[in-house]
Amino acid sequence: MKAFAELLGRLVLTPQRNAKIRLLADYFRSAPDPSRGYALAAIAGTLSLNTVKPALIRDLLLERMDDVLFHYSYDYVGDLAETVSLAWEPPADVVPEDIPLGEVVERLQRAGRSEVRSLVRDMLDRLDTAGRFAFLKLVTGGLRIGVSARLAKQALADLGGKDIGEIETLWHGLSPPYVPLFLWLSGEAEMPLLSTPAVFHSVMLATPIGEGDLDGLDPADFAAEWKWDGIRVQLANIGGVRRLYSRSGDEISGAFPEIIEAADIAGVIDGELLVGGTMRTNRATATFGDLQQRLNRKTVNRKLLEDYPAFIRGYDILFSGERDMRPEPFQVRRQALAALIETASPQHFDLSPLVPFSTWEELDRLRSDPPDPVIEGIMLKRLDSPYLSGRMKGPWFKWKRAPFNIDAVLMYAQRGHGKRSSYYSDFTFGVWTEAEGGAALVPVGKAYFGFTDAELEVLDRYVRDNTVERFGPVRAVRAEPEAGFVVEVAFEGLNRSTRHKSGVAMRFPRIARLRPDKLPREADRLETLQAMIGMKG
Amino acid sequence: MKPESLLYPAPKGLYCEKGNFYIDPVQPVERALITHGHSDHARAGHGRVLATRETLDIMRIRYGDSFCGESDVAQLGETIAIDGVRVCFHPAGHVLGSAQISVEAGGRRIVVSGDYKRRPDPTCRAFEPVRCDVFITEATFGLPVFHHPDDRAETARLLASLKQFPERAHVVGAYALGKAQRVIALLRQQGYDEPIHIHGALAKLCEYYQTEGIDLGDIRPATLAGDRRPDFAGGIVIGPPSAFADRWARRFAEPVAVFASGWMLIRQRAKQRGVELPLVISDHCDWAELTGTIREIAPAEVWVTHGREEALVRWCELQGIPARPLHLVGYDDEGE
Numbered sequence: 014m015k016a017f018a019e020l021l022g023r024l025v026l027t028p029q030r031n032a033k034i035r036l037l038a039d040y041f042r043s044a045p046d047p048s049r050g051y052a053l054a055a056i057a058g059t060l061s062l063n064t065v066k067p068a069l070i071r072d073l074l075l076e077r078m079d080d081v082l083f084h085y086s087y088d089y090v091g092d093l094a095e096t097v098s099l100a101w102e103p104p105a106d107v108v109p110e111d112i113p114l115g116e117v118v119e120r121l122q123r124a125g126r127s128e129v130r131s132l133v134r135d136m137l138d139r140l141d142t143a144g145r146f147a148f149l150k151l152v153t154g155g156l157r158i159g160v161s162a163r164l165a166k167q168a169l170a171d172l173g174g175k176d177i178g179e180i181e182t183l184w185h186g187l188s189p190p191y192v193p194l195f196l197w198l199s200g201e202a203e204m205p206l207l208s209t210p211a212v213f214h215s216v217m218l219a220t221p222i223g224e225g226d227l228d229g230l231d232p233a234d235f236a237a238e239w240k241w242d243g244i245r246v247q248l249a250n251i252g253g254v255r256r257l258y259s260r261s262g263d264e265i266s267g268a269f270p271e272i273i274e275a276a277d278i279a280g281v282i283d284g285e286l287l288v289g290g291t292m293r294t295n296r297a298t299a300t301f302g303d304l305q306q307r308l309n310r311k312t313v314n315r316k317l318l319e320d321y322p323a324f325i326r327g328y329d330i331l332f333s334g335e336r337d338m339r340p341e342p343f344q345v346r347r348q349a350l351a352a353l354i355e356t357a358s359p360q361h362f363d364l365s366p367l368v369p370f371s372t373w374e375e376l377d378r379l380r381s382d383p384p385d386p387v388i389e390g391i392m393l394k395r396l397d398s399p400y401l402s403g404r405m406k407g408p409w410f411k412w413k414r415a416p417f418n419i420d421a422v423l424m425y426a427q428r429g430h431g432k433r434s435s436y437y438s439d440f441t442f443g444v445w446t447e448a449e450g451g452a453a454l455v456p457v458g459k460a461y462f463g464f465t466d467a468e469l470e471v472l473d474r475y476v477r478d479n480t481v482e483r484f485g486p487v488r489a490v491r492a493e494p495e496a497g498f499v500v501e502v503a504f505e506g507l508n509r510s511t512r513h514k515s516g517v518a519m520r521f522p523r524i525a526r527l528r529p530d531k532l533p534r535e536a537d538r539l540e541t542l543q544a545m546i547g548m549k550g
Numbered sequence: 551m552k553p554e555s556l557l558y559p560a561p562k563g564l565y566c567e568k569g570n571f572y573i574d575p576v577q578p579v580e581r582a583l584i585t586h587g588h589s590d591h592a593r594a595g596h597g598r599v600l601a602t603r604e605t606l607d608i609m610r611i612r613y614g615d616s617f618c619g620e621s622d623v624a625q626l627g628e629t630i631a632i633d634g635v636r637v638c639f640h641p642a643g644h645v646l647g648s649a650q651i652s653v654e655a656g657g658r659r660i661v662v663s664g665d666y667k668r669r670p671d672p673t674c675r676a677f678e679p680v681r682c683d684v685f686i687t688e689a690t691f692g693l694p695v696f697h698h699p700d701d702r703a704e705t706a707r708l709l710a711s712l713k714q715f716p717e718r719a720h721v722v723g724a725y726a727l728g729k730a731q732r733v734i735a736l737l738r739q740q741g742y743d744e745p746i747h748i749h750g751a752l753a754k755l756c757e758y759y760q761t762e763g764i765d766l767g768d769i770r771p772a773t774l775a776g777d778r779r780p781d782f783a784g785g786i787v788i789g790p791p792s793a794f795a796d797r798w799a800r801r802f803a804e805p806v807a808v809f810a811s812g813w814m815l816i817r818q819r820a821k822q823r824g825v826e827l828p829l830v831i832s833d834h835c836d837w838a839e840l841t842g843t844i845r846e847i848a849p850a851e852v853w854v855t856h857g858r859e860e861a862l863v864r865w866c867e868l869q870g871i872p873a874r875p876l877h878l879v880g881y882d883d884e885g886e
Contacts (some may be wrong), residue, residue, distance in 0.1 A: 021708070025817060026826045029804075032715070039714060078694065079868055085861045086695045090816055099695035099815065142697060435818075 015111045015292040016044055017052050018143035018476030021150065024158045033160060037168035041195070048114035050190025053169070054149055057162035060189055062121050065133055067093050073134050074100060091428070091435065094149035101137050101145055109141040115190065117148060125330075130269040163403055181402040185213035185262045211249040214331055215264040216283060219392060226410065227373050234397070236343060237376055239383060240302045240390040240411055241326055242506070243287035244308070248325060250276045251332070255319035257286075268310045269323050275361035278353055280338075281395035283329040283400075284365070287387065288321040291363040296389045298326075301520075302508040302546075314401040324361045327354050328392075331400060339400035346400065380412050389505070390414050416503040416521075417545060419444065420528060422454055423498040426476040427487050429461060437471055437476040437488065440524065442500060446515070446539040454492055455539060456513045460502060463523030471527060472498070497533035502525040507545045517542050551656030553684045553851065556635075564662065564686075568655055569635035572660050576879070583624075583637065585664025586648035587612070587727055590881050600624050602639060604647025604762065608727060611754050613783050624649070626675075642666040643677035645728030646759060652680055660684040661847075667832065668839040669701065672735040673728065673764050677843075685849035686876065689857030690717075690834040691812050694865075698812060698836040701850050704829040705736040708808060711827055712784065719782040719802035722825070723791035723809040726752050728833050730788050732872045733810050734766045736831075737786070747772035747782055749789030749798065772801075794823075812836070841865055856881040 020040045027033050037056075041049050054060035074097045075083060083100070090096040103109070117136060120370075124132045133152065137145050150156050166184065170177040175198065186207035187194050196202035245260035254278045257266045266273050269286070288304045290296020299321065306321050307313065330338050330350040338346050354364045368391065370376040380391045390413035398408035421442035429438030439461040442453035464472065475490065475498050482489040491497055503525035510518035517539075554789075557566050563575035566575040571581040575757040578595035585591055587608030590802060592601070594613040598620045599606065609617045624630065626649065632636070639649040644665040652661045661682040667678055689696075712720055724730040730752050737746065745768040753771065760766055772787045783801035791809065793799060809825040812832025820828040835843065840862060844852055854862045859875035866873030 022817075023827070026820055026828070028826075035714070056880065081864050082694050082861055085864070086693050089693055089858070090695055090819060095817060096695060099697060102694075142699065217845070435822075 014114050014117060014140055014144040014147060017048065017114045018147035020052070021147050021156065021158055022143060024160055030164065033164060034168045034171055037160070037165060038172045041172050041198075045113070046115070046195060047119075047190030049195060050192060051114050051118040053165060053191055055156060056158070056160050056165045056188035059162075060118070060151075060489055062118065062152060062154070063124070063126075063129060065129060065152040067153055069130060069133065070094070070097050070149060070153070073097075073130070073137065076134075077102060088472055088489060094153060095146060097137070098142055098145035098149055101142075103138040105479060107138050109144070110139045111141075112136070112139060112144070117151075118190075121152065128150060140146075169194070169198060173200075178402065179204075181215040183207065184215060185258075191377060203292060203353055211251040211254040211256045211281075213249075213256070213258040213264075214281065215262070216247060216260050216528060217329070217400050217402060217409060218404035219411040220404060220406045222393075222410050222412045230373075232370060232372055232376070234395055235393045236347070236396055237379075238328070238365050238392045238394065239368060239385070239388045240392045240413070241287060241298070241365065242387050242389040243285040243304055243326070245283070246286040246325065247281060247283055248272065248276055248278075248329070249281040249332075250278050251281070251335070268307065268313055270313065271318060272323055272325060272361060275358040278332045278357050278362075280330060280336075280353065281332040282325070282350065282353070284327040286325055288323050289387075290322075291324050291326075291359060291361070292366070293359040293363045296358060298385065300387055301506065305508065320422065322360070324363065324446040326363055326365045328365050329400060342397045342399065343394050344396050361536040376412070380414060383414070388414075403511050405478055413505075416504050416525075417507070418501055418525060419542065420499050421502050422459065422492045422533040422536045423472075423475070423490055423500060424454060424456055424492050425487050425489050426472070436473045438469055438473070440472065440500070442502060443492070443515075444539050444542060445534075446538045452494070452534075454533075457513070457517060457539070457542060458502065458522040459513045460503070460522045460524050463503065463525055464527070466507040468524075468527050471529075492533060494534035495532060499528040499531040499533055499536050500524050501528055507542060515539060515542075517546060551658055553658050553660055556655055556658055557653055557660050557662075557684075557686075559876055564655055564876075566635060569632040569637070569653075571632060571635075573651055573653075574664065574881075576881070581632075582618075583651055584609070585642065585651060586644055588645070588665070588725075591664065594618065598622070600630070600637070602626065602647045604648050605649070607758060608647060608755070611758055630727065640678050640680050641675040643668060643671060644676060646674045646764070650677075650680060652682060658683050660686065661849075662686045663688060665690065665834055666843075667835050668843065669698070671732055671833070671876060672739060673731045673759060679843065679847050682847065682849050684851045684853060685844065685847050686853045686855060687840060687844065687862070688834065689840065689854050689859050689862045691832065691836050692840055692854070692858040693861040694837050694861070696815060696836045697838060698815070698832050699830050701732075701736055701831045702740065704810075704831050705733065705740055708786070708827065708829060709737070709740065709742060711806060711808075712786070715806060716784045718804040718806050719784070720786050720808055721782075721794070721799060721802055721805040722786060722788045722789055722829075723794055723807070723811075723825075725811075725833075726790045727755055729810055729812060729831065730790075731756060731764065731766060732833070733788065733829075733831060734769070735764060738765060738767045742786075743767060744781070744785065745770045745872060746796065747785060747787045749787075749793050751790050751793070752788060844871065845869075 023036050085097045086100050166180045169180050193205035197204050247258045249256045252261050253275050259265050287298050289299030327350050330346050333349050354362050393410040395408045421444050424443045425441040426437040427439040429436050441456050441459045443456040445452045446455045479491040480488045502522050504519040504522040505518045508518045551580045553589040562577040564573045572579045572582045575582050580597040581602045582596040587605045592609050593647035593747045594617045596618045599618040600622045603623045608620050626639050627638050636654040638652045642648040642650045642664050650663045659682045661680050665688050666677050701740040724733050742792050805827050808827040810829040813819045813830030815830045852866050853876045855876040855878045
């Protein structure tokens with residue numbers, strides 16, 4: 014645990030990408046199995062553990078510590094795991110141990126619900142301060158160390174002198190603690206064989222078009238497609254094994270039995286999962302709000318299947334039969350995909366149409382005014398680009414529609430986490446609605462980004478100077494028609510919601526601008542938002 | 551005599567009316583007793599100063615020969631009478647020359663600890679507990695979260711990083727008096743014998759420590775003189791924390807920002823300062839040492855000053871020890 018704790022400590026504070034890779038690769042080189050594999054899983058987000066609620070950890074500390082002293086400490090440190098790791102005092106006769114990470118993980122995985130409490134207490138007693146911190150981050154399920162799975166894979170590639178593409182290909186066929194992977198990387202074994210050929214292959218991602226990105230690019234080198242507002246999926250049928258994966262590699266076959274049943278294709282395709290009708294059946298595509306009825310379910314009932322039939326709009330092909338199509342250029346893959354979809358069920362598969370264009374200006378106009386409400390922008394794909402896993406700049410771009418904007422009034426604020434723990438940086442905002450006794454604010458969303466550091470200073474100061482009430486960590490701020498703080502909120506879309514009092518839920522809200530020039534009474538009304546439901550920005 | 555009338559906080563600092571002197575006053579006074587040479591405790595411009603020889607030397611180095619009107623050397627353990635008040639200096643283990651000051655009159659003794667620590671430090675004499683009726687303790691790290699690790703393990707982390715990133719300069723922020731010399735001495739104890747480069751602000755104090763018999767090894771200025779401009783890759787450079795925001799810091803090869811301070815225990819502190827390698831090395835007591843010292847000395851009463859007074863006062867209450875915060879102003883509770 015010592016080496017892992019030191020690694021986490023260094024990673025959190027190291028900004029340079031190359032230095033992070035070296036820290037990771039050095040750790041993977043020197044740590045033993047299975048500890049290094051569990052560390053990799055923890056960092057890449059593939060470790061499944063019974064997580065422990067923060068309340069339990071706090072309870073354990075309060076078994077031994079005065080409540081007032083705990084509050085002084087927590088208030089000062091700002092992070093519960095860190096407070097507990099620092100303030101924890103093991104019994105005098107316990108000597109700190111360097112328990113291997115592998116042992117810690119395996120004990121946690123074996124522990125039953127009723128044993129967790131005493132196991133956590135025992136671990137906290139036996140580990141040293143840094144070990145306790147790493148352990149608590151692990152069991153509360155939030156490492157937050159600024160390392161992506163991709164970066165960890167790059168470190169693995171460096172460690173073994175391999176190409177990152179090889180790691181990506183294997184990745185989803187392997188599981189923690191990745192012993193065969195490390196044996197291969199250290200040259201002690203052959204490349205691991207995948208147990209099922211229908212494994213998930215990392216998907217190719219696009220980078221957003223930024224200022225000036227299109228300068229110097231020739232429209233003739235690119236194909237354009239609509240960017241559909243569903244969820245990105247990968248469908249595999251290899252040797253009769255059928256699997257549907259989300260873009261992060263989670264298997265979601267169980268939730269979409271009709272797709273699995275209709276997947277009478279040989280190969281692996283990439284597409285957008287949508288509900289409603291396919292273009293081949295001449296029926297309209299339904300909105301993301303409708304698709305949500307089918308998401309996050311393990312199984313599905315007949316009514317949902319009838320009301321919200323799912324289908325895949327094909328974007329790309331990775332394997333045709335057993336043949337790896339990924340090295341082929343986009344144009345070749347596109348032909349293969351079209352041919353495959355032609356033979357597939359018309360209710361369950363269609364082909365994402367190309368958008369003809371000759372200049373970027375023309376494409377910009379199309380992007381701003383697309384022909385279908387379920388379109389959220391344009392995808393640009395280089396005609397000669399192979400299918401590359403991960404997100405790299407150049408071959409694929411996404412060009413989203415402009416987001417919605419409304420003016421809302423700041424209502425509540427909460428202190429942020431990590432680097433923002435000394436700032437009120439999580440904001441709840443509301444708009445006006447008619448209530449008994451006149452206009453009242455109703456919360457419509459929460460945002461914790463979009464503002465600059467300088468704007469955060471302004472917001473934080475407003476919150477501190479205008480707190481009217483406190484609810485635990487939350488502060489209510491002054492928000493009256495003539496006195497309050499107006500912010501311009503940008504978001505990607507609105508759905509109807511039964512969970513929110515306002516009846517609407519925003520997608521990806523962020524604070525676009527501060528509007529100190531406006532009075533709260535000038536902010537938007539709930540009716541404006543209701544009219545936006547289902548609309549695309 | 552009640553302790554509150556023997557010694558009490560006044561606008562210029564902790565004041566003894568009977569002896570007409572201040573301890574570590576924050577403004578110029580007629581007569582000052584100084585615990586140690588850190589600039590928030592030892593200020594220039596007093597009429598008469600009583601302090602250890604080392605503290606007087608340090609004040610002279612920092613402020614020049616005319617740092618005060620008249621100076622008297624206090625020998626450790628030797629009682630001096632000032633207008634019927636018995637005063638005695640005892641080692642505090644904080645930095646070279648640091649002392650606690652005991653003040654005694656009418657059968658009551660108050661010990662002003664100044665800043666102190668209990669860990670071994672190769673650059674200064676160890677703290678000695680003194681029996682007293684009132685113990686005035688600092689509380690810089692007066693929260694139960696502060697448990698300073700072994701300082702040798704911390705410098706070992708610096709040496710490990712030097713091996714891991716040999717192409718980068720490791721630039722260590724450390725306070726010019728005490729911390730910088732302690733870090734150097736620790737590195738030397740661990741067998742690091744490469745030259746260590748220092749910022750100009752550290753030069754005189756390091757030189758002074760060496761004349762006092764503290765071996766700091768091969769120390770060189772981190773300057774850019776000569777045709778071949780060194781970038782200090784793979785080396786250790788030590789400078790005062792304030793120099794890191796200066797252009798001075800731009801001369802180094804892909805520097806790894808290191809900071810040696812007790813505050814580095816809190817990750818957020820390290821992150822906010824852009825520190826990549828925090829070394830938790832403190833010249834103050836941690837929580838266990840603060841509470842352990844109070845238990846050991848077992849004073850009738852504890853007064854708590856600069857730092858997180860409220861938590862230490864709370865702990866004393868829980869132990870049944872009368873305690874109160876002193877609310878002295880003018881001390882830098884970030885003093886590391």
